[in-house]
Amino acid sequence: MSEIFLDNVPRELREKVLNITNANPSTLGIFEELYNYAKNNPENRKKSRSDILGSEVAEESIIFQLKDVSVLTPFRKKLNLVFSISPTTGRPTLSLSKDMAPQLTLTELGRSIKFATFLPFPEKTNVIYLFISYSGPGQDPSVREVLLLTLNKDATLLQLKNSGLLASGLDDFAHCVEYIRKQAILVGFRISDPFSAANAGPRPFYVEAHRGTKEGTLYFLPDHVIFGFKKPILMFSSQEIESITYSSITRLTFNVTLTTKDGEKFEFSMIDQNEYTLIDDYVKRKQVIDNSMSEENKAKTAHKDMNSAEQSSLLAEAAQQIEDEGNINDIPLESDDEEADNDFEADSNASDGSDTGSNSDDDNQDEEDEEDEGVEEDIEDEEDGGDLYNEEQHNAQLPNDGQDSWGGGVALGDQFNGGNVNDNQFGLHNSLDNAFGGSDFNPLAHDASLTVEKNVIDDEEDSGVEYD
Template sequence: MDSLLNNLDPELRNSVLSIVKKVPESVSIFQKVYDAGRTSNNEFEPLRKSQKLGNESTSEESIDRSSVIFGLNDVSVLSPLRKKLNLALHLSRGDKTPTLSLLRDGRQELAIRDLGKNITMAVFLPVAEKMGNVYLFITYTKSVDDKYGDPILITLNKESVLQQFKQNGIIENEIGEFTKCIEYMRKQAILAGFRITDPFFTNSSQQSPSFHVECHRGTKEGTLYFLPEHLIFGFKKPILVFQSSDIESITYTSITRLTFNVNLVTKEDEKFEFSMIDQSEYNKIDDYVKRKQVTDKSMSEELKAKSNYKNQQAAQGENNEPSALKEAAQLMEGGNEGGNLNGAEFDDDDDENDANFEEESGSSDGSDESGEEEMNDETADREAMREEQHDEQHEMEDAEAEEAEDLEQEQDGGGDADDIPIELDDDDDGDDDEGSGVEYD
């Protein structure tokens, strides 16, 4: 009972005490009502003494818990301010119109009303390299009192959001899919008059799949999101948002083996360069450009034309200029007519070729005489070769004759004279030298 009374403002506490004095049994009822209220709305801070309920306060600095459509506790807000805040989708106190608020200690830090008109885009986006987190990104025309104008960027931890949904009885304890949380938040947004798109998580069957690439803008590293109707670069200030219909052209520049740059030009002639994009992302970006019918004014076609020109020049060079092998073959055919390059055979008496050789090698600096000397040396070499071959032939014949003579002598000395017929010289002139019975050529 004390915890109940301590969290009520003095006027309300006196009213409760007066009822309890008259009906003591009402103490347990008040306590149950208080506990039930805290359990069903535990994403908000307990009521402070300065807070009022119902229509007793028209201040936009506090909200009525009974008007809350949906809320999340302790979310990380990155823009337009950086701190842990509570997110609430609720009805305003005055005219009960849907309102989106970021709260701290129950007080509004930022509020947007007329959500159907003021919110221009709301989307869930993946966090690069952090699979456990999701961005909620919202752009709007104006906030209450025009206090802020930069987009709202909130980081949602999937596990934390799942636990809050289960504690509040929004989803069953057995459910572990974060997509169920996304589906619920989208339905609540529709009730409030605006839509939160989800191009990455639950709409995998869409015809134009969304994607994101890592890149730089100047020295700032960030993520470039390609969405069905928008391009977003973030998330360091300033966050850039483009409608795809407002893009005049895209240019690919600084193309290397690993990376390339994208230069974006809007229809208002604003230029933005996104650099150091991985080459593996080119096809996806190029497909996006073609789907959106954005003009590609890059140098790629010109570079292709230059490349084709070089290829054509190379092809013409192959057709018009003989290769080194062909050129060498032509030179050999033109300079060695009538002879074999390997020196296998030469015509010994080719006077006509000798004359042509002398004519072609003639010059005014005395090269005729050197040519004649070279020919004489060549002729002398041929003659020496013939003589050497002739001497070898005679040596072979002499060797064969000696072998025949030795064989015959062996037959005369080692065999029976009666068995071997021998013709005797009938002449008695005594010239035994010439009648040896062996003939020589």
């Protein structure tokens, strides 16, 4: 005999079988026969499942029935909710059936159903939840399953009136809730209705919240807290809550962390600030400890404050550095090389870019005479046609009605010197213009010079400086 069949058995079961076969090797064959029998007879497994669900519901055994109820959990179907008497045990059962064939059956309702309640549907006023927490057949009683149904108020009211269970003149759904609750008591369990207007005492409430990335509704009931209804659905007794912590508080939202007596933590985020008072009053009535100002949370807050202080210090240091280095408008944009700037300014007086270090006095004198004549002619030409030239060139270079990239047509002089253009700046333009031609340098330099050109020409005549 071989142990190969054990490879197809769950690990925990395989270990138990091996413990037995190691102590008594002769039992290995028995386990293998049992495995092969179960594997080759699927009808036995199908029959056992049918026994768990229960036999077909007999019409005469039905105590109460709601047809075409929308089931959301544990599966999504439209089924009939049926209270009936089991033909085998003679005890009441709750089943979800289709065509009288049960899809889910609960027995021993007084013990298996731990909690049941009606809950409002936040987005739809014409729909109500029926929430049932239970322990399945043969399961550990501490393990809870959830049965979640939705009832359409108008359809349910009409169905009960047509079946003669309610008087035809009743139009309030509260009569349906009352009737269903009485039927549940007859079969052994109770359904609460905490949001009923007839209830005295503090009102239950619900808030919209997130758990991780899942959006849902957080219900604060008299004795329970429920978050749903995307799986996994959370439910725990309010008596199990040991402490609450508020965190990530902003102008609009805040987070809540509920810690149970077993040490489990459930954080719910993005809760509207307007709901704070309701939650705070609820936990105070339950005498829940507020751990928001505990030493652990203070340490977290202090750490955040330290980081904020460090960031503020870095910002202040950067601001002081800028202040020490001078106005940001004084920073040269063209080059960071100081030697290159000095050499360029010295050379800018040359008319044709020739070497200023030449020792020929005659050549220099001849060039200066020619430059004086050229400058005078240029000034006269610009005074006659300067306005037309400036307007045409300026419109050609500035798109969108003159709104250039420097901010709505602001002149270069305004950006750097508050509108006061010095001689070196004007000399720089003329040098570029003569050396490369009026259209060879980039549009930004051209636009900037055109804005200040006419104002400076008037000052040239009295400046006593020779321009190139």
